[in-house]
Amino acid sequence: MAPSHHHKLKMLEQWRISPLPGSATLPCSLPSTYFDLLFYCFHPVQRLLFYESANLETELPKLKHSLSLALRYYYPLAGSLTRDSEVQKPELLCSQSDFVSLTVAVSRDDFYQLSGDHARDMARFHPLVPPLPASSGRQPVFAVQVTVFADAGVAIGTTVHHAVADGSSYTNFMKLWSSIHRLGELPAISTGLLPFLDRSVVHDPAGLRSIFLKDLQSLRGDPSLNAWDLTGVPDVQLATFAFSRDILDKLRRRATCKRKTAAQASPYALACGLVWAGLVRARGDSNRKKEHFGFVTGCRPRTNPPIPSNYFGNCLGICRVEAERSELVGDDGAAAATDAIWKVIKSLEEDAFRGAENWIRDVHDYAAKKALTVAGSPKLGIYEVDFGWGRPRKVELVSIERTGALALTETRGEKGGIEVGLALPKHEMEGFLSYFVNSLYNL
Template sequence: MAPAQQQEVPGTGKKVVEQSRISPAPGSDVPETLPLTFFDYVFLPFHPVQRVFFYDLPCSLSDFLRSHLPHLKLSLSLALRDFRPLAGSLRLGSSGGKPEIRCSGSDAVAFTVAESGDDFHDVSGNHARDCARFYPLVPPLPPGTEGGPVLALQVTLFPNAGVALGITVSHAIADGSTSAHFLKTWAGICRLGTGGMAPCHVAAAPPSYDRSVVRDPKGLERTFLRDLKLMQVDRRLDALDLHGRNDVVLATFVLSWEQLKKMGERLSSRTGMECSPYTVASGLIWSCLVKARGGSGGKTEYFGFVTGCRARLDPPLPATYFGNCLGICRVEAEGRDLEGEDGAYIASMAIWKVIRGLEGGGAFRGAEDWIRDIHSLASTGILTVAGSPKLGLYQVDFGWGRPRKIEVISIERTSAMSIAEWGKDGRGFEIGLALPRELMRGFSALLADRLKLFRSS
């Protein structure tokens, strides 16, 4: 599609330079219809996952359009050849059928090119920034019937500073592992060169679409379809959604490997438990947030996270399996305990006990309640986790180097904390939170104080 004339989006500092649709390159052997599994059903009620990757790239708009954009488009087309369902449409089975992804010869992914007048280095920092500043950087999923498109992409140039890649993907068709697999494949082709029409697995192994490997001895598909139907008018998930408020800010908190190690050593010396860095970091954030909110009022507090199940199934699924394969985990603790000086330890121990219980088939204990639990706990102020340091998203290099920063914008819609490897060294963690401004101030002060206590040991 030919480039459109630049269109300024009022009130955003964004100019749309081009809107096009990128089709998968020919030669795909991906099935035309791909059914969802019970793992996918869990995420059907959720908003799409939205991330922004910021890259240093000091060039003009004309240089970007001439030297970089053609490679992005061609490599995307080649990557979509093996990841064709991402260019397809989600059908929710309104006529009585089951949800599925359908592929056709007209499939394509909406691809927007834009220019921003915002301050690249400021918006890609760690400090608290208005969430509204990120809206112009992530594209909406185009409207469709019965579910519609599942992926939209946007590249935004900040002239002579950098570029932002915005990704919006339906969580019902891809978990973090699948999204990371696609992005690394696309970036690898772009970085290494396409070699004409070389196969996309020049960058990574192709995805696996074999749904027969997902066994369902508990009949979870039937249970989840029933629960989804019952929850169609349930509005409790709205309690997690902060979108539309003008006081919500997004901030990133870095926990270095040295800090995580010291926290773990102090926790071990006091409790005798050897917790993972993920557990220690999550417990610290959870306890600080409970206290920053003014205390629990004596109620039970909840923390939720997902665990990868590809290796937990019997037989295990390939690491390249396309779709969702996550288990839902719930942790609870007394709010008064989390508010105290030992709150981070207590929270970490509670999380670690649940993680240890995942072994030996424990990941599916109570699985029949996953969808109902998600809705029932939404109104309790539960803190959940988006992302994982294991995804390695800072390895997504299109030839511009590693990202300077990655933001998960959609945590504003789920009141989750995002977690990723620290982009600086890959060993520490980056924690993202979207909170009302005053709550963010209180949380930041509490976290700084508790980190001082850990460093003093």
Template sequence: MAPPHKVQILEQTRVSPPLNSVPDASITLTYFDILWLQLNPVQVLFFYDHPLPTTQFRQTILPNLKNSLSLSLQLFYPLAGNLTLSQQTGNHEISYINGDSVSLIIAESDSDFYRLTANHARDVTEFHTLLPPLRSPSDAGKNPVLALQVTLFPDAGFSIGMSIHHTAADGSSITHFRKSWASICRSGGDLSVITSPPIIDRTVAKRFEQIQRNYFIEMEKINVKDRVKEFEVKKTDDQEVVRATFVLARSDIERLRQWVLARVEKPYRYSSFVLTYAYVWVCLVKLRKVVGERKVHVAFAVDCRARLDPPIPSAYFGNCVIGFFAELKASELGGENGLVVGSEAIRKAIQGMNEDVLKDAELCIPKLLSLSGELVLSVAGSPRFRAYDTDFGWGGPKKIEVISIEGTGAMSLAETRDEEGGVEVGLALPKHEHVDFASIFEEGLRVFK
């Protein structure tokens, strides 16, 4: 295990929208929201290379961060609310009452900032103290949907940690909030910089009530809590798990693309997402030595906003994603043409989604939970979110880590920071597997040269 390091809490506070700036609201969850009720929070860390001593940081950076957060919550007020049960309907909703707030922890760490922001393997436990708990003892009787922590590494940089209940927002909406907060902070508190404010009105997504009813029928057939626990990554107390970042440069992705195009009957446009996903899928099957007729799976969430008829506005705030799956025999994926068949399987799943994005939508989570015990590679994040463009006024992040992939076995995806067209892949693996995976990953790229 990694050597212990200290995180000292300097301040625990709460940040709310400006008083009386937002009316009380009860936001009924749609089908797209309730899909995530039973799943664990999304946890993300953004590291910023901005060397300041503690006193200067607290006097110059922190006040602007707090003020801009308050102004951002005026627009994105559901994030200051709580997940609760409606007394009128008995259904889940997000309730916002004037004065509701978000927990914000200010801390200081003695860890090595530059080691934490590197790509090499680091013990996952080193990151846990940089994340806020989503619920604290002071939240008795409440279920907050967002918590934040800013941790200073004196004279090196700082991190912004976010824990968010997926029921409140999908990746597109979380990105919208984060970049709006950054823009307001960068402008010194000018709300007019937000040219595309969030659309909170859930009525635009309420036309799928029959799918929602069918979903509840399907969920009643399974023991949800037990199945969720089965699906979580199991690790023993003495098992050291590390997280590392694997980079596919633009030239690497282009070589993968040309390799696939040379071996398919009908050429398609294979996106960086498809090629990266397929390549990591192949590497993981080789790592786990899965062979023969056994099925291996991928699962990914797709933004439905533009794919619905009529479409939902891109600024819609909440969830509007649905899960899609692809599967192959291990022998197919682990063979000489594994990258080709993997890319085709993912491409066809996406093509099917474009044809009918809500086909069997009510089976999305039941299908995922039914795969517990199987080899399933899912994905968190996307290069299209442009996470490295999140600039609060001191430049984009030095590094981004999706911490919640530890519990799901997913990989995280983001664009590369310093090169247009590259992709960063984040993985959390047992230490002994990491060494083997790194070897398989690098050796595979040499094959495609």
């Protein structure tokens, strides 16, 4: 059994941070759109941003104030979701008494080990991300924890309910908060970071909201999503695998030799293709004939008319990829996986909403099949979240332990690269690492 690291954390203080009062009158609720309903039953998204050399004694009062000011604009993050057992009127409720829980803790764990790329015990990360406890029929949607590591740095842990914000909305909030903290109360920030909150821009000509509400109701109690959850599995590890621009170029050349259609494959498809093929091998489930891969696509520019890029909420479509297992475990497995993913990406140019009425059922189906999925995106620019302490040393998406996803970010030191985070049982991690090293050696 993995050693417990919980004793290395000491909680110091907890505050309720309310949005700084503004002149605007807040709406009492924001209705959940069909995009939000897709993620209604998902595990909250938990991220950790590690920063070196931040002095929290002087920074903490500023952190609290800058968070309060950022929440003036992103006040729905201080609100709560209705916990309607019938799932008939899901909405985000807002009031003048709303707040976000901010916890400060001290850890005696090793900052530099935790913020490395090598395989680390997943249990060490659990105490660093805050919970979202529900009370009296209301579900808080956002919480923050700042953990201090003596003489090393801090980790800012956030937990956000996925039915409230996608990665784009979350990252815009974090960039705004960090900009306010770094530059002062009235920074010369891009208005693109300020949220567009009008839900009426999400048109629903196909009646997807009604369809999704019915599906959520009929799937109540369905255990499929739990198939991804590794909680309780012994020796789960978290590790990061970097794809430099040079490696991605070599992967493209190799894939093009095997599959002509892969010549135009995006870096996203190339990285995901190699990871998918490697995980299929590492898991070694030879009884499966088909393997499945799922990802989301940003729909803000794909709707008619387009939804503003700073729209706050979810605006993602579901994409499914299927391949023969025999192809993925063959000598050209990475090329076959890349080709299958790229074909689906290309099909989005025609219609990103084809089959959208099945999206909720698709998610449950893919979870039951333990499909590999994707969380995050290198396009989000999460390493640009700078509180004045420099760029993060490392960003980890801790919740992939619960959601069966690989985590994508941009690389830290080089433009055009991709980092992939994986949470796997130790034996699968060892198998994947061997595949990854050999694949790069043979490029």
